[in-house]
Amino acid sequence: xxxxxxxxxxxxxxxxxxxxxxxxxxxxxxxxxxxxxxxxxxxxxxxxxxxxxxxxxxxxxxxxxxxxxxxxxxxxxxxxxxxxxxxxxxxxxxxxxxxxxxxxxxxxxxxxxxxxxxxxxxxxxxxxxxxxxxxxxxxxxxxxxxxxxxxxxxxxxxxxxxxxxxxxxxxxxxxxxxxxxxxxxxxxxxxxxxxxxxxxxxxxxxxxxxxxxxxxxxxxxxxxxxxxxxxxxxxxxxxxxxxxxxxxxxxxxxxxxxxxxxxxxxxxxxxxxxxxxxxxxxxxxxxxxxxxxxxxx
Numbered sequence: 001x002x003x004x005x006x007x008x009x010x011x012x013x014x015x016x017x018x019x020x021x022x023x024x025x026x027x028x029x030x031x032x033x034x035x036x037x038x039x040x041x042x043x044x045x046x047x048x049x050x051x052x053x054x055x056x057x058x059x060x061x062x063x064x065x066x067x068x069x070x071x072x073x074x075x076x077x078x079x080x081x082x083x084x085x086x087x088x089x090x091x092x093x094x095x096x097x098x099x100x101x102x103x104x105x106x107x108x109x110x111x112x113x114x115x116x117x118x119x120x121x122x123x124x125x126x127x128x129x130x131x132x133x134x135x136x137x138x139x140x141x142x143x144x145x146x147x148x149x150x151x152x153x154x155x156x157x158x159x160x161x162x163x164x165x166x167x168x169x170x171x172x173x174x175x176x177x178x179x180x181x182x183x184x185x186x187x188x189x190x191x192x193x194x195x196x197x198x199x200x201x202x203x204x205x206x207x208x209x210x211x212x213x214x215x216x217x218x219x220x221x222x223x224x225x226x227x228x229x230x231x232x233x234x235x236x237x238x239x240x241x242x243x244x245x246x247x248x249x250x251x252x253x254x255x256x257x258x259x260x261x262x263x264x265x266x267x268x269x270x271x272x273x274x275x276x277x278x279x280x281x282x283x284x285x286x287x288x289x290x291x292x293x294x295x296x297x
Contacts, residue, residue, distance in 0.1 A: 212247065
């Protein structure tokens with residue numbers, strides 16, 4: 001057993017937490033909590049999770065995780081960094097030029113053949129159009145008398161219809177104004193606090209047409225977000241990051257926030273005040289919101 005493991009176990013016992021209770025509060029499996037106390041970090045899924053679990057463990061038993069990390073720096077696994085492959089600029093430029101050249105060579109013959117076919121089609125169309133226009137002019141000039149008779153008949157018919165229209169009095173119709181449809185008023189959310197037990201506070205969301213939450217991180221925050229028992233997020237957020245979730249239609253939402261003093265929360269655009277004061281650094285809170293508007297459906 002390591003010094004860090006002994007230290008965390010003593011603080012847990014001072015708080016009166018069993019490993020089962022700590023598992024419920026942190027949402028970390030009991031075997032991982034026991035491995036941390038015994039210094040068996042190889043059991044954990046990786047160094048990133050080892051550091052996140054130790055941070056969550058420390059905050060739950062009332063410790064400042066930064067002080068814990070500084071004091072036991074030699075024992076805590078280092079964060080892993082993924083290697084990135086570097087390609088020289090000259091090689092990238094060469095690859096780009098080779099790609100452009102191959103595309104040009106592929107399409108050039110196709111473009112030339114298409115242009116030749118198009119030119120032939122235009123020539124044929126022009127020839128046929130000229131021939132048809134000449135035939136039409138000859139047929140129009142062969143019967144001038146019939147054209148003049150038809151035009152005179154059309155003129156008489158138009159004048160008779162025009163005289164009838166002048167005798168009729170125009171009827172003016174007043175255009176009907178379209179009826180304005182009233183838009184349904186948007187219901188504002190009503191958040192009612194039901195009670196607090198330990199670090200868990202339960203609320204009811206009433207009369208809400210929508211249910212949207214947003215976070216803005218002012219520091220490092222480890223957070224879980226669940227909606228109707230489905231995991232939406234479980235990660236460590238960095239300072240300056242944001243997170244938004246549209247939970248409209250969800251019946252129950254659970255927020256497990258490791259450092260609530262660094263996580264500004266808004267619900268449907270309105271700031272949310274944490275039930276446990278966040279003046280203390282690294283306070284851990286769990287918020288359960290039951291959406292009664294949708295649970296009745």
